[in-house]
Amino acid sequence: MEFHLKSNIGILEVITGSMFSGKSEELIRRLRRAKYAKQKVIVFKHSIDRRYGEGGIYSHANSSLEAYPVNSVKQMEEIMEKNNDTEVIGIDEIQFFGEKEDVVGFCKKYVEFGKRVIVAGLDMSFRAEPYHPMPELMGIADQVDKFRAICTVCGKPAYASQRLINGKPAYYDDPLVLVGASENYEARCRRHHIVRYRKNNKGKIYFIVGTDIGAGKKSVEKLYSESILKDKKIKTIILSSETEKSENRLSDLRKEIEKELIENDFIFIRIVKGILFPLEGNYTVLDFMCEYRKSSEIILVSRNKKGLLNQVLLTVDILRKSDLNFKEIVYTNRSDIDKEDSEIIEEVCKLTKLSYRVLE
Ligand SMILES: [Zn+2]
Missing domain, CATH: 3.30.60.20 (Wheat Germ Agglutinin (Isolectin 2); domain 1)
Structure with a gap:
């Protein structure tokens, strides 16, 4: 059986992205447009994918399209042999074909024959690692759209x-x-x-941030290590933004944290100066904190003093806008200063949606 090759050059289009990104809808949209243009379209989907009926590929807009359920390249080849005049080939959820099936070879072959091949599939596994066969398909594609x-x-x-x-x-x-x-x-x-x-369960970081000099960070660390995290292995790292020049300050700091995270259950990183001070060049303490977004929480320490609560709100706002996570606010008391009314502390708690404790 001979293929009726047309003079046009084949093309491989890849539609990829995570689940719920609209890949199938985009595939259906392109295939439907080809159909409107009276082109002959063949659609494949893996037969393992039975979520949306035997012969349809799913889309949220309920605009399914007739597809051949197949489970091997061999089956696709058999269908292609009976449909030599196909101009457009669509394959949905291409990752279902797995490692053993040479689905990349299939796509390459029909592109060589001058067909327009459009494939949709996941770019990454749930582990957020590149997922076969997408990396290879993206490499050889004429067009890649990541949704x-x-x-x-x-x-x-x-x-x-x-x-x-x-x-x-x-x-x-x-x-x-x-x-x-x-x-x-x-x-x-x-x-x-x-x-x-x-395995290799890593420790957790608590950034100890104060609103003011002498906020009482050390006494908060003491409270944590002596009662809240009693019997846990804790290490304190002091992060000062002193202007002392050392060559690889940032990378040394990262290495130190990496090492301590393996050896300890918790690391306190005490921010000595403010979060907006530079650590190296324009790189601020805040930038550095953002590197540990997923493995850290902030304990905000403020003196329980009249007039400081606005400072608390501002600090919470800045840190939240950087997508950092909070553990709580700790108010430290000193007998010789004017204490804030507990009603106002309650109000800050409601405004920030953060829990707090008062350390006497
Ligand atoms: Zn999110």
Whole structure:
């Protein structure tokens, strides 16, 4: 059987992104436009994907399109042999074909024959690692469109698909099929996408930030190590923004934190000067804190003194706008100063939605 080659050059279009990013809808849109143009279109989907009926590919707008359910390249080849005059080939959820099937070879071959091949599939696994065969297809494609869903936690553009097992983020090495567990997926941004590890459990960072000089950071660390985190292994690192010049200040600091995170349950990083002071060049303490977004929380320390609460609100606002996480606010009391009314502290608590404690 001969292929009726047309003079036009083939093209490979890749539509990729996380789950819920609208890949299938985009594939359907392109295939439908080709159909309107009276081009012969063939659509494949893996037969494992039975979510939306035997012969349709799903889209949220309920605009499904007839597709051949197949489970191998061989089956696709058989269908192609009976449809030599096909001009456009669509393949949805291409990652379902797995490692063993040479689906990349199939795409290459029909592009060589002058067909327009449009594939849609996941770019990354739930572990946020490149997912076969997308990296190779993206490399050889004429056109790549990467779509993004919206993070279900914060509403920012999503990055990868979060796998949840019984409502909790899955572990890296969780098997792909878990019997008897309820499992679902959500789109998540880089901050909210979490892959858990069973081994090498790392410690957690608490940034100790004060609103003012002499806020009482040391006594808060003492409170934590002596009662709240009793029996935990804790290390304190002092982060001062002194202008003393040392060559690899930032990278030394990162190495130190990395090492201490393995050896300790908790690390307190005490911010000596303000968060907006530079550590190196224009790189501020705040920039540095953002590097540890996922593994850190902030304990904000303020003296319980009249007139300081506005400072608390400002600091919370700046840190929140940098997407950092809070643990709580600790107010430290000193007998010789004017104390703030507890009603106003309550109001700050409501405004910031942060819990607080008063350290006598
Ligand atoms: Zn998010």
